[in-house]
Amino acid sequence: MLNVDLIEKMRTIVGKDNLSVATCELYCYSSDASQIRGIPEVVIKPQTTVQVSDIVSIAYEHDIPVTARGAGTGLAGGCVPLEGGIVLDMSGMDRIVEMDFDNLQVVVEPGIVQEKLNKALEPYGFFFPPDPGSSAMCTLGGLIANNGSGMRSVKYGTTRSYVLGLEVVMADGKIIRTGSKTMKTVAGYSLTDLMVGSEGTLGIITQAIIKVRAIPKERSVIFASFDSPELAGKAVVRVLSSGIVPSACEILDANIIRAINTYDPKLGLPLAGAILLFEVDGTEAEVKEGVDLIVKTCEGLASGVRTASDKKERDEIWAARRLVGAAISRLDPMRTRVYVGEDVGVPIKEIPRMLRKVDEISKEFNLPIMTYGHIGDGNLHTGMCIDMLSDDAWKKLNAAADKIHRTAIEIGGTVTAEHGVGSARSEYMRLELGNALDVMITIKKALDPKGILNPGKMGV
Amino acid sequence: MSNLDLRSILKCVRCGTCRSVCPVFEQVGWESASSRGRMLVAHGVSQGLEADQDVLNSLNTCTTCGLCEQMCPSGASPVQVVQDARHHLVLKGRMTDAQAALRDAAALAGNPLGETQYRHAWLEDASDIKEHAPYVFFVGCLGAYRYPELTRRTFDLLKKFDVTLIPEEVCCGSPLFRTGLDPDALVSKNLEQIKRIGAHTIITGCAGCYTTLKNDYHSDLKVMHVSEFLAEHLQELDLKHLDITVTYHDPCHLGRCNGIFDAPRQIITSICELKEMRSHHEQSRCCGAGGGVLKGYPDLSMALSKKRLEEIPGGVDYLVTSCPLCRTNLKRGGPKVEVIDILDLMEMAMK
Numbered sequence: 001m002l003n004v005d006l007i008e009k010m011r012t013i014v015g016k017d018n019l020s021v022a023t024c025e026l027y028c029y030s031s032d033a034s035q036i037r038g039i040p041e042v043v044i045k046p047q048t049t050v051q052v053s054d055i056v057s058i059a060y061e062h063d064i065p066v067t068a069r070g071a072g073t074g075l076a077g078g079c080v081p082l083e084g085g086i087v088l089d090m091s092g093m094d095r096i097v098e099m100d101f102d103n104l105q106v107v108v109e110p111g112i113v114q115e116k117l118n119k120a121l122e123p124y125g126f127f128f129p130p131d132p133g134s135s136a137m138c139t140l141g142g143l144i145a146n147n148g149s150g151m152r153s154v155k156y157g158t159t160r161s162y163v164l165g166l167e168v169v170m171a172d173g174k175i176i177r178t179g180s181k182t183m184k185t186v187a188g189y190s191l192t193d194l195m196v197g198s199e200g201t202l203g204i205i206t207q208a209i210i211k212v213r214a215i216p217k218e219r220s221v222i223f224a225s226f227d228s229p230e231l232a233g234k235a236v237v238r239v240l241s242s243g244i245v246p247s248a249c250e251i252l253d254a255n256i257i258r259a260i261n262t263y264d265p266k267l268g269l270p271l272a273g274a275i276l277l278f279e280v281d282g283t284e285a286e287v288k289e290g291v292d293l294i295v296k297t298c299e300g301l302a303s304g305v306r307t308a309s310d311k312k313e314r315d316e317i318w319a320a321r322r323l324v325g326a327a328i329s330r331l332d333p334m335r336t337r338v339y340v341g342e343d344v345g346v347p348i349k350e351i352p353r354m355l356r357k358v359d360e361i362s363k364e365f366n367l368p369i370m371t372y373g374h375i376g377d378g379n380l381h382t383g384m385c386i387d388m389l390s391d392d393a394w395k396k397l398n399a400a401a402d403k404i405h406r407t408a409i410e411i412g413g414t415v416t417a418e419h420g421v422g423s424a425r426s427e428y429m430r431l432e433l434g435n436a437l438d439v440m441i442t443i444k445k446a447l448d449p450k451g452i453l454n455p456g457k458m459g460v
Numbered sequence: 461m462s463n464l465d466l467r468s469i470l471k472c473v474r475c476g477t478c479r480s481v482c483p484v485f486e487q488v489g490w491e492s493a494s495s496r497g498r499m500l501v502a503h504g505v506s507q508g509l510e511a512d513q514d515v516l517n518s519l520n521t522c523t524t525c526g527l528c529e530q531m532c533p534s535g536a537s538p539v540q541v542v543q544d545a546r547h548h549l550v551l552k553g554r555m556t557d558a559q560a561a562l563r564d565a566a567a568l569a570g571n572p573l574g575e576t577q578y579r580h581a582w583l584e585d586a587s588d589i590k591e592h593a594p595y596v597f598f599v600g601c602l603g604a605y606r607y608p609e610l611t612r613r614t615f616d617l618l619k620k621f622d623v624t625l626i627p628e629e630v631c632c633g634s635p636l637f638r639t640g641l642d643p644d645a646l647v648s649k650n651l652e653q654i655k656r657i658g659a660h661t662i663i664t665g666c667a668g669c670y671t672t673l674k675n676d677y678h679s680d681l682k683v684m685h686v687s688e689f690l691a692e693h694l695q696e697l698d699l700k701h702l703d704i705t706v707t708y709h710d711p712c713h714l715g716r717c718n719g720i721f722d723a724p725r726q727i728i729t730s731i732c733e734l735k736e737m738r739s740h741h742e743q744s745r746c747c748g749a750g751g752g753v754l755k756g757y758p759d760l761s762m763a764l765s766k767k768r769l770e771e772i773p774g775g776v777d778y779l780v781t782s783c784p785l786c787r788t789n790l791k792r793g794g795p796k797v798e799v800i801d802i803l804d805l806m807e808m809a810m811k
Contacts, residue, residue: 020490024514027504028491033474045489072491073476092489113480136480263533323533326475330535337473337534388470 002041002064002085010044010086013054018045018092029069029087034339034424036077040067040087047092049167049175049206056204057173059086059452067454068200070110070142073134075339076422078146078199082456088204090141096120097207103181105164106212110141110205117210126212129156132418133322141205146420147197151321154240154376155247155281156213158418160196167207168195171448181209194443199420200454202447216281219247220291221308221317224298225272229253229359229371232274233352235301236375239278240348244293248279249376255331256324256372256383263327264320267313272303276375277317321372328370328383335385340424341401344408345379345417357407358382365400379417406431421458429459464506464541464548471536472499478528478538483746484521484753487763492518495528495538502545511554519545520556521760523753524638525712525746542751546640555640558756563641570630570646571601572755579629582608583615593624595689596659598650598673600666601631602784607801610784614665614686614803621693623663626653634668637676639752651679663689665803667711667783668750671718685714687782687802691723694730699809704777705733706805709768709790710744711783724782724802731809738771745771747781749789765793772797780805 011019020026020043030039046052059066065085072079081087094111101124108117114135118127132138132150142148144166149158165179168191179185179192195203226232232251239246252260252275261269269275276298280290295305308314320327329337346354355371358380362369373381382404386393405415405428415421415428429437437459444451444460478495479485485494492501492514501518505511522542529539549555555563565574579599583589597618603611615625630650633643654662664670665686674683690697708728714720721741728734739745748754748764769790772779779795781787782802790799 022492022514023510023512024501024504024518025490025492027509028497028500028518031474031500033476043490071476071479072474073479089491115480134476137476323475323477326473326477326533327535329471329473329533333471333535334467336470339473389467 032072032074034077036080038080038082040081041084043087045089045092052169053173060172070139071137073138075419076424078420078422130159149418151248154249155245162211165209168203170203218287219281221314222278224276224302225304227273229274229355230352239297244290246278247281250277251375253371255370259328260320262330341404343416343419346413348378365396426459469503473534481527524751550640572635575605579604582612590624592658595623595661598664600669632669632672634672667714671713688723691726702732706778706780707776709781711786735773747786747789749785765789769793
């Protein structure tokens with residue numbers, strides 16, 4: 001249990017400016033972008049690994065919950081302190097510790113923001129590919145803890161593919177290092193892989209060795225319009241088996257197209273039933289070949305295909321696409337986007353079927369559901385906006401979200417492809433994972449016997 | 461305005477985009493200093509969260525620069541929510557010492573500076589105040605008391621175009637609107653006089669006055685910034701070319717909030733070379749003075765000013781702006797080049 005003496009002790013560890021028990025501050029750290037709420041008893045901004053270790057040691061000794069937080073942009077309540085205790089705001093540990101481009105890697109602290117890292121890498125000709133919609137504000141620590149990905153994952157994979165090693169503070173305060181600076185290692189269990197996506201339930205990430213890639217020389221964006229999302233889904237399946245790997249493959253349904261046009265009117269997207277945005281990157285020849293192949297493959301299914309005219313148009317469409325999750329709130333002043341049931345993933349072949357199911361659910365609950373997402377890897381974001389002051393709307397919303405989750409599992413998919421389980425989706429873990437969840441629980445108990453690390457999350 | 465609009469607060473989806481742009485959050489680093497935090501605090505206040513000093517600090521450290529609103533994907537209006545929340549608390553008697561001082565000065569002296577001397581003391585010839593005219597020049601408090609020379613020269617230029625002054629001008633009310641105080645007495649005093657003058661257009665050289673007169677007065681008067689008015693008369697002014705390069709700071713309340721970007725640039729480029737600051741137009745960084753922050757949180761305000769000054773490009777002779785409050789705060793930050801008003805630049809070109 002926390003008490004005044006312990007708070008003073010922790011204040012001494014991090015310095016008076018890096019700890020707050022102000023009611024107002026605690027209130028501000030009680031949520032992320034999900035509907036999950038929990039008020040911490042103290043918010044601490046550690047500046048070093050040793051400080052994290054010292055704080056966690058105290059927490060361990062006194063059974064105090066510890067919840068790590070990056071930028072708090074999560075959509076499942078991952079950083080919300082459900083049982084109070086300590087929130088560790090890691091955003092102050094945001095240094096790039098080492099740039100080692102000869103070894104294609106950088107060492108970073110967890111608080112660094114994705115976009116800031118990429119801005120720092122750009123002059124050297126490198127980038128960190130995972131590109132979530134929140135790249136301007138989300139931290140690397142949050143990306144690693146949730147194994148986030150985003151628009152480039154169809155070609156570049158998820159954050160996991162870029163983490164070579166981690167420094168982690170364990171539940172008892174012990175500092176360990178996982179992985180290595182080598183591109184490959186099979187020495188021992190892959191604790192790096194265990195930590196990636198563990199959402200702060202197994203340890204607190206304090207440093208990461210991150211693999212970086214050379215920035216591709218060329219990029220091109222293709223807009224393909226379709227009469228329906230289903231036709232678009234068919235085109236995706238066809239493109240992905242044609243031999244080309246696009247660096248992005250996004251779907252926007254009719255409502256999302258309207259939202260993008262409202263957010264950035266100069267884009268003027270055609271008002272089709274659905275649009276697919278493909279990006280191809282690589283050498284000039286590779287890009288040309290890729291574009292030709294995609295255009296040809298979409299023929300017969302698409303009602304129109306064109307490429308972006310220049311870099312400016314390309315940057316603008318991606319900027320708008322990144323923010324569209326929230327921008328759908330703009331379609332109606334009375335409604336606000338609520339992130340629930342928003343991140344299902346299905347096997348690629350099942351995309352058209354899932355799109356059809358989402359449409360049926362929308363009709364069943366008489367609730368507009370807007371679909372966008374990384375269709376190239378089967379990840380669909382289903383966006384719903386409601387009147388926040390209507391109890392009835394909330395009931396419908398939660399019922400529709402529940403059905404979306406169960407449908408995804410039924411057709412062999414997942415309730416969360418990249419946003420994380422947090423507590424918003426922990427109730428589906430048993431259904432999706434079966435007895436594998438028991439193994440997760442065993443691991444959790446072994447590494448965090450007192451259950452102080454981010455309690456109440458991931459179904460463990 | 462007295463009621464916090466819950467629906468407006470709930471428009472925030474807490475995506476955190478504002479964390480990436482809010483200059484105050486960048487400086488302070490705590491969630492309560494970001495727009496998202498302030499939306500949560502405003503929500504809390506509306507639900508009975510006790511307005512202690514931390515709540516007041518969260519709400520009152522916003523400069524109302526509006527960059528978060530510009531970038532907000534969900535279309536929330538954090539600046540309005542912050543102002544409403546401040547007002548909501550003021551009505552309950554909860555305010556910072558700086559707000560209380562502001563309120564008292566405005567009530568006592570008719571201006572937030574507490575200056576009691578005659579507002580148009582800079583005016584050389586009292587007969588320049590005409591009883592009736594189509595245009596009035598709204599001097600503003602900083603113009604009257606802190607930059608009287610600039611004001612005199614500005615009016616010398618303007619009076620050729622049938623422009624008069626408001627005889628008993630008082631503060632436009634901007635600092636009171638921004639900080640949630642009651643500006644009604646000031647607004648009616650100014651409006652009644654403008655009505656008597658029979659003017660159809662108010663001209664001002666201050667970004668704070670501009671946005672207040674234009675958006676908060678709810679009158680059918682046309683409001684123009686001096687730079688807009690003079691840009692329309694460039695031919696008549698016979699400005700010489702100067703062999704210098706300057707950069708331009710867009711005042712938030714003139715540029716981002718009201719879209720006045722071109723007129724000042726039109727004047728500058730008709731005189732000399734213009735090199736843009738690192739952020740400009742809609743994306744322009746705040747000088748750190750607005751929203752009562754200069755008065756209430758001078759250290760924070762100074763830090764924001766220094767950050768803005770880091771954006772001055774190399775090889776420029778002056779930093780030009782078109783708002784006396786921005787100018788004052790940018791000067792506080794210790795600029796490498798002199799900070800001047802756009803009228804100063806015009807004057808140089810007239811010599």
